[in-house]
Amino acid sequence: MRAAQAYSRVKFALHENAMWKDFWFAGATRNYWVLSSLLMLGYVLAITLGVQLDSGWPMSIRVLAALVPALLIIGFVVLEFRRIRNTDELRQRMELEAGMLTLAVSVPLLSAIGLLDDAGIMEVPFLMSVPALMLIYIAAQAWAHRRYQ
Amino acid sequence: MNNRLRDLRAEHGWSQADLAERLAVSRQTINAIETGKYDPSLPLAFAIAKLFKCSIEAIFDPQGKP
Numbered sequence: 413m414r415a416a417q418a419y420s421r422v423k424f425a426l427h428e429n430a431m432w433k434d435f436w437f438a439g440a441t442r443n444y445w446v447l448s449s450l451l452m453l454g455y456v457l458a459i460t461l462g463v464q465l466d467s468g469w470p471m472s473i474r475v476l477a478a479l480v481p482a483l484l485i486i487g488f489v490v491l492e493f494r495r496i497r498n499t500d501e502l503r504q505r506m507e508l509e510a511g512m513l514t515l516a517v518s519v520p521l522l523s524a525i526g527l528l529d530d531a532g533i534m535e536v537p538f539l540m541s542v543p544a545l546m547l548i549y550i551a552a553q554a555w556a557h558r559r560y561q
Numbered sequence: 562m563n564n565r566l567r568d569l570r571a572e573h574g575w576s577q578a579d580l581a582e583r584l585a586v587s588r589q590t591i592n593a594i595e596t597g598k599y600d601p602s603l604p605l606a607f608a609i610a611k612l613f614k615c616s617i618e619a620i621f622d623p624q625g626k627p
Contacts, residue, residue: 438587501602502590560593 439498447491455484459539485542502560509559510552518548563622567595569613584608 462477469477496507522541528534570580570591577595581588584605593599600621601609610617 500586500590501605502593502599503587505599560589560598 438500438503439495441495441498444491444495448488451484451488451491455481455488458484506553506556506560510549510556513552513555514545514549517552518545521548562597562600563624564594564597565620566591566609569615569620570595573613580612583612 458477458480462481465474465477467474496504499507522544525534525536529536566580570577575583577588577591581591584591586605590599590601594601606617606621610620613620
């Protein structure tokens with residue numbers, strides 16, 4: 413009985429018109445899911461491999477390993493841009509407001525953390541900036557969504 | 562901006578989702594317009610007016626408050 417209820421809930425959540433899709437992933441197509449998953453996987457692999465490269469490796473390989481994650485992020489940004497282009501005008505406005513809020517919060521915050529790191533007061537790995545940006549963006553999206561509810 | 566969208570939709574017996582589908586926008590957009598939290602773009606306002614076969618001024622009142 414519980415399994416049937418759980419199945420029913422999952423089926424409802426994955427339904428074509430499920431509300432969460434309208435919120436978080438409006439405009440997302442099947443191609444978006446496939447490409448974004450591949451980009452995410454590539455990013456994690458590139459970071460994992462890049463961290464393990466020591467100075468014994470040729471310079472060209474090290475430069476490539478350092479740049480691949482940035483290229484993957486650019487790919488993800490392009491993908492997000494195309495997804496947002498597929499949404500309606502209100503959603504585009506919400507994305508714009510969320511983006512501006514993310515910028516307004518993340519630039520001073522990450523600058524302050526960077527300066528504190530430079531001053532030796534706290535140590536924050538640079539790689540943490542991407543997940544931090546993602547979290548701020550998700551919070552900003554939630555705020556923008558509530559504004560027009 | 563005040564508008565008569567909810568009344569017009571009710572007259573036609575459409576749900577927000579029905580109207581959203583006819584206008585190719587999300588249900589949230591219809592809800593935000595009806596509650597006065599969002600003013601539609603000119604193309605969308607024209608599409609709404611065309612769908613209900615009336616002028617934009619007959620639906621949207623720039624002087625009124627929601």
